[in-house]
Amino acid sequence: MVIDQLLKLYPSAKIVPIPDWKDKAIVNYRINDQWVSIVKEELDSKQRQLLELLSEREETETTNAWWQFLSQKETELPIVSKKIVKIKIIQFRVDHLESREFAYQWIRAFASFFNKIIDSFWVNSDYGLLILNDSKVVLENNELTTMVQLIDEDFGTKSQVYIGQTWMLNEELPKIFELEKQIFNQNDGTAVSNLSTDVISFMFNQSLASEKLFVVLKNTITSNSEYISMIRSLYLNQNNIAKTSKDLYVHRNTLLYRIEKFNRETGLNLKSMDDLVLCHLLLC
Structure with a gap:
C-alpha cells in the first residue's frame, strides 16, 4: 500500500x-x-x-561480488582486468551515519584519499571495504588519521580504518582476509591501523588476556581514567613526554608525577617501552 x-x-x-x-x-x-x-x-x-x-534500515550484508568472494560465500574470483594480480583491502567502520545517501557521500570522500580503486562498497550499515589495485598507500598512518578526522568533523561521524597488506588475488585471499578482519575487529579505537600496529595486541588477546595475572593488572590500570588516557597517549607518541603532555593538556611535571604514581601502584615504569607496550596491550 x-x-x-x-x-x-x-x-x-x-x-x-x-x-x-x-x-x-x-x-x-x-x-x-x-x-x-x-x-x-x-x-x-x-x-x-x-x-x-x-525506510527499513537494511542490516543484511551486501551481495557485492567482492564481498561474496571474500566472505567465502562464492568461490569464483570477481571479474577484473587480467593485469590485476595483487590487491590491497581497506576496511572501515563508521558510526553515526544518518542515511544511506550520507553513507555514499562519506565513502566517496574517503575513497578520494586513494588511487587505483577497483571497487568501494558498504557491506552493511556501518562497515565497508575499498579494494585497491596493488596500490601503495602514499599517506602515512598519521596523515591518514588526520584525513579521517577531517571527514568525521565534516560528517559528524566516528570512524576506524584498517589498511590491509598487499596480497595475491587468488583462492587463498578469503582466508587471509578473514584474519585481517579479525585483527580489525579487536581494534581498541585507533582511527587508522594496520597489521604492524595491531598484530601484537591481537596475538596477546588470543592467548594471554584472560589469564588471572593480566586480568588483575588490567583492573588496576582501568580503575583510574587518567591512567588510561596517559598510557594510550604515551604509546601513540612513542613515549615522548612533551608531545604527550601537550595532547593531554597537562603540564610536563604533572605528567611525570602521574607516571611516578603509576609506578608506585603497579610496579610498571611507563618510561620503559617494554612496560608501556604491556600496559597498552592490557587496554586493547
Missing part, C-alpha cells in the same frame, strides 16, 4: 532490484522489502525525513 502511494505521489518513483547509489540525482529507500528510487528534486527536506523513517 505504501509503495503504491509513493508511485502515485512522485512521477519519478520506481521500484528497482538494486539501488544505484552512485547517481546523486536520486535517493533510494527500502520499504516493504523493496527498493524504491525517487528523483531527489521531487522531495523537500520534510518529505525526505519522513521517507527515512519509513
